[in-house]
Amino acid sequence: MWIADQWKEYEVIDCSNGEKLERWCRYILLRPDPQVIWSTPKTDRHWKKLNAHYHRSTKGGGEWEFFDLPQQWDIHYGALTFHLKPFSFKHTGLFPEQAVNWDWITAKIRNAGRPVKVLNLFAYTGGATLAAASAGAEVTHVDASKGMVAWAKENAAASDLSNAPIRWLVDDCMKFVEREIRRGKTYDAVIMDPPSYGRGPKGEIWKIEDAIYPLLQACTQILSKNPLFFLVNSYTTGLQPAVLAYMIQTVMKPYGGITDAQEIGIPVSTNGLILPCGASGRWETR
Secondary structure, three states: OEEOOOOOOEEEEEEEOOEEEEEEOOEEEEEEOOOOOOOOOOOOHHHHOOOEEEEEOOOOOEEEEEOOOOOOEEEEEOOEEEEEOOOOOOOOOOOHHHHHHHHHHHHHHHOOOOOOEEEEEOOOOOHHHHHHHHOOOEEEEEEOOHHHHHHHHHHHHHOOOOOOOEEEEEOOHHHHHHHHHHHOOOEOEEEEOOOOEEEOOOOOEEEHHHHHHHHHHHHHOOEOOOOOEEEEEEOOOOOOHHHHHHHHHHHOHHHOOEEEEEEEEEEEOOOOOEEEEEEEEEEEOO
8 A cells, every 4th residue: 555644734633433534734624434434432632623524415415514614724745835625525625645646756757867748637636736847847737627727726826836837728638638649749657537427628428437448548649758657546446456557557568667556545643544545556667
C-alpha cells in the first residue's frame, strides 16, 4: 500500500461506524466513509468538538450540518496551497490521500533531467497539476467542469503558480485526447483520475467500466517517444489494483518499463491503522 503520511495540516484522527473524523488544518470534520464498516469506542475528544458533520441519507446523498466552519479556508502541503470549502456530497475540494502520488510525480519530474510535458485528465481542483508544475513541468489540465477548473486556477494562484506553464481546459477528456491525436500533439506523462460515472460539458456520458480501457489505449497515441510515467487513479470498487496493473501493463507493453499498482491509504492517528482510500496504478521508465 502507498501511504500518504507526510501531511502536517491534515489527519484522520479516528474512524468508526461508517464515518471518519478528520482534521483539516484547524477544523474538525466528520464525514461518511464506506470503507469504515467496523465500530470502535469514540474516546477521542474531537468526536464532541466538530466544526461540521456530513449526514449521509438512507435515500442517497445527504447534507452538511455546520457548527463553526467558514465558507472557505486554506490547507498547505509543502509549497502547495489549496482552497477548501464544503460542497456537494461530502467533499471539500481535495483528496488528501493523493499526496502520496503528488510526491511520486514531483520526484519523477525533478529527476528526469529534461523538460517534461504532462497531461492531467479529470484533473478536478488541480492537486496533481500543481505538484507537476511546481516540479518544473509544462502541464495541460483538463476537466469537464468549468467550476472545477476555475477552482484549480485559484489553487494555482494561492500556490504562487499563476505564471507556471499550465494550460487550463474545460473539455470532455476522451474527445480532447482524440483531437490531440489528430493534431499530432505528444506528452511525456499522463495522469488521470476518472470518476465512476459522469457527464462531459455537453452531456457526454462517462461510465468507467466501458470507457477506461479505450481511453488508456487512446492516450498511448499521444505519448512522446520517451515517456516518463503514466498514472491512473481509481475510487471504483471494481477496479482493484490488479485490474489497474493489467490494463496499464497491456497498453504500455511497447514501451517496456515497470508497472505497479497498490491501494492508497492514510494513517489513522488514534490506532495506527491505515484507512484504504482507493487504488493507483503507475507505469514508469526503468
